[in-house]
Amino acid sequence: MDYVRDAWYVASWSHELKDRLIRITIMGENIVLFRSSDGIISALEDRCPHKSLPLSRGRIIDDAIQCGYHGMTFGSDGKCIRIPGQDNIPETAFVKTYLIVEEYNIVWIWMGNKEKADTNNIFKLPQFDDPAWKAHQGDALYFKSNYLNVAENLVDPAHVSFVHPTTLGNPEGENVKVEVDTSGDIITAWRWIRNAPPVGFFQSFGNFSGNVDRWHYYYLHMPSIAVIDFGSASSDLKIKEEERHKGVRVFAIHLLTPVSETECIDRWMHLRNIQTENDEVGASMDAMFRIAFDEDKEILEAIQEEELNSSSRKPVRLAIDKAPNVYRIRIKKMAANH
């Protein structure tokens, strides 16, 4: 599996971290997370160097982790601070630690060389702080699918007509060509479906009486974060590409964490430019996204299962695959740079 190590990944939503030990797995590495009494989050290798019991099976005592087997205790810096029954603490008694940063209620972890970590590169959108927008956290959706296939799906506007017929797509989009721009760091794929009935999502949140112009812009940030800017505006307005703010506009953000060669987690959230004060709108959008993302999950898990069967066939490549193909090439390059 091609993993890009020098990157910030989501370890958890802030609210997932209460006053207990949490075990997570990223790129096959088991990590234990906990929040100290001062609010700071620590991330340690989840394996006691003594008998290999995961430290997450132990407990938190005075902001340190006590192993659940013989009580060896590790501070948030990974160093052993106590070995019951002996005074001498050998130099080898430590566990690996990871850098953690918490921003906008998201817990980020750096999986690579610590010297290369730059907190300025942590993903954020200007709209996170913009009062005209409302950000709303959704779920942590577990996929039995490798993260690359899921990321491809998130730079692929063409699938919505077929996979999400009641929420994000409708048949009017089936033959509309996908535009792609791969000139910058962010891979972009988009299309407009002009003068068509609103899809289920915008029937619910748009209050439209006639046809609409609908856009889907997929922005894939390397290595595994997607922002999908989609919305609708009455076709009478004939809005231009740069006038999307005039419509009902939603950003769906997918923060992918590679778990293993066959699993990942998609923490998704959304931002909206309508009814920003009404929390019920956020919750109903969640409900509609859950329908849609479960449809993606079903497909991507079936694909993963099928890919585990060997095949000598080379996949057929289509015009709509341009953005996913560029994504794969970039991932290979970035993964090889370690």
Ligand SMILES: [Fe+2]
């Ligand atoms: Fe989808």
